[in-house]
Amino acid sequence: xxxxxxxxxxxxxxxxxxRLAQLTGIDDQRTRLEKGLMLTLxxxxxxxxxxxxxxxxxxxxxxxxxxxxxxLLAGDVGTGKTAxxxxxxxxxxxxxNIPVTLHRLSLxxxxxxxxxxxxxLVTTAFDQFVxxxxxxxxxxxxxxxxxxxxxxEADALAQSRETQQMHHEDRAGVNALIRGINELAEARLxxxxxxxxxxxxAIDPAVRRRAAEILRFGRPTTEQRLAVLRKGxxxxxxxxxxxxxxxxxxGARKSEPxxxxxxxxxxxxxxxxxxxxxxxPIRFDRALAIAKATNASPQFNEGTGD
Ligand SMILES: Nc1ncnc2c1ncn2[C@@H]1O[C@H](COP(=O)(O)OP(=O)(O)O)[C@@H](O)[C@H]1O
Ligand SMILES: [Mg+2]
Numbered sequence: 001x002x003x004x005x006x007x008x009x010x011x012x013x014x015x016x017x018x019r020l021a022q023l024t025g026i027d028d029q030r031t032r033l034e035k036g037l038m039l040t041l042x043x044x045x046x047x048x049x050x051x052x053x054x055x056x057x058x059x060x061x062x063x064x065x066x067x068x069x070x071x072l073l074a075g076d077v078g079t080g081k082t083a084x085x086x087x088x089x090x091x092x093x094x095x096x097n098i099p100v101t102l103h104r105l106s107l108x109x110x111x112x113x114x115x116x117x118x119x120x121l122v123t124t125a126f127d128q129f130v131x132x133x134x135x136x137x138x139x140x141x142x143x144x145x146x147x148x149x150x151x152x153e154a155d156a157l158a159q160s161r162e163t164q165q166m167h168h169e170d171r172a173g174v175n176a177l178i179r180g181i182n183e184l185a186e187a188r189l190x191x192x193x194x195x196x197x198x199x200x201x202a203i204d205p206a207v208r209r210r211a212a213e214i215l216r217f218g219r220p221t222t223e224q225r226l227a228v229l230r231k232g233x234x235x236x237x238x239x240x241x242x243x244x245x246x247x248x249x250x251g252a253r254k255s256e257p258x259x260x261x262x263x264x265x266x267x268x269x270x271x272x273x274x275x276x277x278x279x280x281p282i283r284f285d286r287a288l289a290i291a292k293a294t295n296a297s298p299q300f301n302e303g304t305g306d
Contacts, residue, residue: 004125009086009102011093020087023080024231025224025261029215030084033071033194034091036213040069040192041146042096067212068185069192074200075217077297078262081196085150092146098190100146103129107156118157118173125149126180133189146190151177154195155202174204181210198300219258219296225250228261232269233282242284249291259296268294 009016023030039046043065050058073081086102093100105125107118129149136145151157157173184191197203200214208214220228226247233243250259250268259268271290276282 004105004121004128006104006106008104009089011089011100011102013090016087016090017094019083020090023083023087024227025220026080026084026217029073029217030088030091032213032215033073033084033088034095036071037088037092037146037148037192038096039064040067040212041092041100041148041190042098043188043190045096065188066185068181068210070181070184070207070211071192071194072200072203072208072211072214073194073196073217074203074214075198076219076260077198077300078260078266079217079219080261081217082152085152085194085196089146089148096146098145100148101132102148102150103132104150104152106152107154119176122157122173122176122180125151126176126183129191130184130187130189133187133191137189146192149191149193151193151195153197155197155199174207178204178206178210181207185210219260220264222247222251225259225264228264232265233272233287236282238284238287242288245284245288246291249288250294250296253296256296257299259294263294263296 020030046061046064047057050056050061073085075081086104089100089102103125105121126149129147133147136147157177181193184193195203195207195211200208200216226243229243229246229250233246238246250264252258268291271294272282272287275286275290
């Protein structure tokens with residue numbers, strides 16, 4: 001594919017499997033996304049299930065199959081949306097026993113640029129995506145391969161058409177997106193679209209309405225921070241009381257929200273190691289001081305999403 005997309009990822013993939021396994025505290029979102037993708041990439045699977053458990057293809061299945069294959073991952077920064085979207089294909093490929101390809105379109109870096117650019121980009125992306133899916137889809141309706149289109153940082157595009165300041169061009173971009181999603185819903189190909197956004201309220205209601213699922217991501221709770229720190233500090237030798245103190249230090253403060261997952265894994269844990277390197281082992285008092293001196297990522301203004 002041309003430069004509309006970043007490098008695609010083919011699953012199964014051992015790296016993706018590892019990254020997926022490292023995600024903590026988002027099992028519910030993971031399960032729902034995996035099932036949703038399974039059912040869109042292997043459309044006959046739910047009929048098989050129905051026949052097995054109800055001795056018939058239940059009428060409600062038709063409703064399932066009519067859903068646009070769109071999954072919206074929404075929530076705060078650093079909560080695993082991109083990480084999940086870029087690794088879940090591995091689980092799907094292994095369960096459905098078909099190769100799955102992820103086509104990645106990241107809008108965050110694109111800016112609004114020239115007139116027609118966003119619209120053209122989205123239209124081209126959907127066209128190329130459908131083309132790739134058609135090439136690898138079997139004649140019998142049994143999928144030989146699945147394709148996922150990831151639109152990351154989707155708020156750059158799918159902003160509410162109701163937003164006052166929205167330029168004419170942005171609106172056209174949203175319309176192109178809606179058109180693409182509608183066409184996919186009718187094409188009955190083994191394809192799915194995942195959109196990630198930090199501001200679900202900024203996503204156009206017409207796009208939100210089409211989503212088969214809107215999965216919400218939040219900052220880790222006390223228990224989830226404990227799970228991340230326990231895993232991240234394995235082998236360091238902190239006891240339960242010390243871990244609890246770190247969990248406490250990474251929680252909400254007077255004027256600040258608690259740490260995000262990425263604040264823990266990408267900022268705090270590396271800082272702790274770096275502080276000790278190269279001459280001393282990791283010590284609890286230093287780790288705690290670093291946790292206290294680290295500020296959590298500011299909360300994204302979510303907008304007024306449903
Ligand atoms: N639930 C999680 N469990 C463990 N690590 C996480 C989790 N969420 C995020 N991370 C870490 O933070 C990094 C950035 O997360 P990312 O998926 O980019 O966040 P988002 O897309 O929601 O802003 C991930 O690559 C991972 O290392
Ligand atoms: Mg992201």
